[in-house]
Amino acid sequence: EEQLVESGGGLVQPGRSLRLSCEGSGFIFDDYAMHWVRQAPGKGLEWVSGISWNSDTTDYADSVKGRFTISRDNAKNSLYLQMNSLRPEDTALYYCTKDNAASGRPIGFFDPWGQGTLVTVSS
């Protein structure tokens, strides 16, 4: 069974940094692109960032461009999101999800998803 488990969320002050992690299992991790998607309290889903299987392509939502960095370590079956200069509007449940495009490019639909890790940005 394919599984994704996120970690690293927590309470952080505005302007500070946080690094999220996601470990995948049950599939060949380095065959697929991966993404981060978030859901702010009471809001809908918002795509945050995606990365190709070999890290040569990354993409970001305008709302996080220049502040967040996506990366992966295929040897550890792990995906990361380095979040810098955090703002209160970054408060959300952050999901890790696998891209199903056979090419390994970040251009497919998402399945499966992890349970999410909660990030709260507040003083």
Added chain:
Amino acid sequence: EIVLTQSPGTLSLSPGERATLSCRASQTVSGNFLAWYQLKPGQAPRLLIYGAFNRAIGIPHRFSGSGSGTEFTLTISRLEPEDFAVYYCHQYIRSQTFGQGTKVEIK
């Protein structure tokens, strides 16, 4: 950026009724690169439909997707109690964007 607009915002229906959810794109979604997801509180989002009309593995036949171009529809033929949730459409032809969601609630 392709903007997806879902309607209605909330659908109030009874178990056994038919649900029809709409997703309209601001530009043509080439190749029907559109998916639907179900989201319930405390659970991971669940893929229902990909490629506009392909049912994901394990998804009951009462869920169906249709449409092309800029107009897409998710239909639940007969609502079961476990179907009351929020549903999102997602385009993946030009970067990635989601609709704002449709909540299907018990009437």
